[in-house]
Amino acid sequence: MTRKQFDEVFSCFQLSEIISQTPSKRKAKKILETFSCSKNLDLQDFLHNKALTFEQHLRSRTYLYFDNETKEIAAYYTIAISVFFTNGISNETIKLLDGYKDDIKTIPCFLIGQLGKSEKYERFKIGEYMLTDALEIIDSSHKSLGGRFTLIDSVNNSKVLSFYKDNSFLAIEDNEDSESIKMIRPYFEELE
């Protein structure tokens, strides 16, 4: 699917827009429940049971892609600002992450906590477009606020990890038994 086709088939809405226009929380929840992903229940459960509360309490922002025909949610991603804890890490590595201090305990970062599609759209290659949209929003915040890197907490699946690697992220963990793997995409401007 080309980007043009993707834009023709899907419409993206921020969850906050839907909350502000929906008469009741029940209605908003019903819309979110049009998304299904039995292969990744964490992805499904987050949207069904947490995204609404997180949005209302300003913990994160969720962006939903609706199928223009069915009006069902085909895919979504959730982004937030977060902090990375440095306990146990060497001063040299802390300085790389922070860019200034080598003894700081937490480093702010942008987080892509969820990104995925409904099982009905499994064959649609749309992840790159969604990730690009998420990075555009994060870059806009980065331009205004600064920030050292974006972190993705990816499902520990070789296909998914390759997808993120092909799209400029790099794993910062290597654990076959872990449920997820953290990957980062640093900002490099000041290194030039």
Add this chain to the structure above:
Amino acid sequence: MTKAFLEPLVLKPENEKFIREAFSKSNMDRVKKFDAIKRPKLKKIKDRKLSITDLF
């Protein structure tokens, strides 16, 4: 995953080498190449077709 929102984001000391790699010159070149060549082709072209009221 959901736990990224709920649990502290930490790194095991044995994985520090990956941080060094992420901030390396070779990775900088890789990211910049991605941003210059691949990323522009993935950016949004058209505005959404549906309006918010279409969803209710």
